[in-house]
Amino acid sequence: MVPAFVVPVDEIPLTGNGKLDRAALPPAETALPVSRRPENPEERLLCDLFAETLGLAEVGAEDNFFDLGGHSLLATRLINRLRAETGRELSIRTLFDAPVVADLARHVPQGAAVAPVRAAAAPRPERVPLSPAQRRLWFFDRFAGPNSVYNMSFAVRFTGPLRVEPLRAALGDLLDRHESLRTTVVEHHGEPYQRIRDAEGLPFRTVVTSEAALPQLLAAASAHVFDLETELPVRAVLHETAPEHHVLLLLLHHIAADGWSLGPLARDLSTAYRARAAGDAPQWTSTPVQYADYTLRLLDRDPDTGVDHWARILHGAPEVLQLPLDRPRPPVSAHRGETVPFTLDAALHARLNRLAATTRTSLFMVVHTAVAALLHRVTLGRYAADCVSVLGILGISAAAETLTELETTVREYANS
Structure with a gap:
């Protein structure tokens, strides 16, 4: 992402704990x-x-x-x-x-405003179905077998006094506040459903180690394979590398959270830890919408999963795009990707922005189209001339968030 603004400052303001103020x-x-x-x-x-x-x-x-x-x-x-x-x-x-x-x-509808529909708690059925996003991840887990492909790991370094028991209690507060962190998947007659468990305690352990050994320990802990039926989709490991030097690893399965969840997760953990360190329980100023309630509202509003539409659009698309590779494609994916950095100069970036403006699209749409055109070219146009088949294999994730009150909820709303 290119920053929208660059503001020079004489010095970086810090809090009393040495954090960015x-x-x-x-x-x-x-x-x-x-x-x-x-x-x-x-x-x-x-x-x-x-x-x-x-x-x-x-x-x-x-x-x-x-x-x-x-x-x-x-x-x-x-x-x-x-x-x-x-x-x-x-x-x-x-x-x-x-x-x-x-x-x-001029496009805002006239007349009296309609009260927005809130994803408030409502009576739940005996079995709460998975959301479309959860169902995709559950299907991949069952199809591919035990794997850590959809793990999300975040390491946070703490310098200064850190009390383990208040931290453990604060992590428990997260479980109590966000049902998605204590939701497992159960099957009934072959159909998956959400099972919301009691907030009995988040898996948490402490490890005393060194800075040299830390990277290997973080990598090993991040490779944990979750059992979506029996395990909570979140766990934490606190590494102590020296007195008053700690690194907290928080590991989540994508079925419980997405990138948008990190903000409320960090805020709630900070609030809970401060309260527990002071000997109190956290006093929340709001109650988040629970993911199960959002799921029920979503399915009630739009039960169509879009399968028929996409089956028609992608009919005839190749299962594998025959790219001119420099080595054989492995029979089974190892799910080990690579990042290849490159730079677009300022002049080209400006031209892309002008193209996006004249076509009333975003810069992302322009670059996405360029990648699709490139794939069409390197495959020698052996697929559909309109690139529909090529576009079908370009997977992207987008936040499917539609309600403002969901911004405080830890959840999985990504639309792939």
């Missing part, structure tokens, strides 16, 4: 002048939501969302915020077609 950082401000002030309620609302989403002090009615640093992920957040404020629906496509506040305001 985000509250003391100066606000990011665009060098672009603010255009005219809003003239009607729709423009005022959108100016406020643009500024909030983009982290700006002020946005004018003639300002362009993408010129101010917006991208597709922030576009999703903006649409969600508009829905939460008004109950009115706008599509992402509409924002791309009309990224200027005044233009977008």
Whole structure:
């Protein structure tokens, strides 16, 4: 990601614990002048939501969302915020077609706002089905056999006094607060369902080691193979490398969380640890929507899984793309990928941005299309000329979050 703003500072502000003091950082401000002030309620609302989403002090009615640093992920957040404020629906496509506040305001439905539907707790059936995202991961687990492909590991280094028992209790608080962290999968007549277990304690152990041995220990712990039927999809290991020097490894299976979950997970763990270290239980200021309730609402709203649509679109697509490889393709994937870094110069980056603007798409869409065209070219065009078959093998993940109140929930909402 290219940063939308670069703000020079004389020094990095730190808290008393030596951490980055985000509250003391100066606000990011665009060098672009603010255009005219809003003239009607729709423009005022959108100016406020643009500024909030983009982290700006002020946005004018003639300002362009993408010129101010917006991208597709922030576009999703903006649409969600508009829905939460008004109950009115706008599509992402509409924002791309009309990224200027005044233009977008003309697309906001008129009339009384509809109260947004909340994913509140409701009576649950005896068996809660898996969400589409959970079902994909469960299927892969059963199809591929025991594996650690969808493990998510995060290591955090602590310098200074750290009390183990309050940390252990705080991890238990996470289990109690987020049902997804204590959800396993059970089958009934061949169908998988969510089983929400009691918050009996997150698997947690401590290890005394050295800095030299730490990387190998972290790698070994991160390769743990979860049993989705019998094990909680989360565990933690605290490594002590020296007095008052610790590294906490938090390991989750993707079926319980996604990248968006890291924010609420870190905030809740910090809140709980501070409370437990003071001898208290955490006093939460809000109650997160539980993933089981979201699943039921999602399936009730849209029971169609899209299988028929994609079976029709991908009919005739090759199972394996015949690329001109320099070595034989292994019969079984080892799931060991590689990252190949490269740099696009500023001039090319600017041209890509202009292309995205003129085609009313995002930079990601332009680059995605370029990769598809490249694959079509290197396969000598032996597949469909319109690249549908090639596009079918380009897997991407996107956050499927649609409700603002889900932002505090640890969950798996990725749409692949």
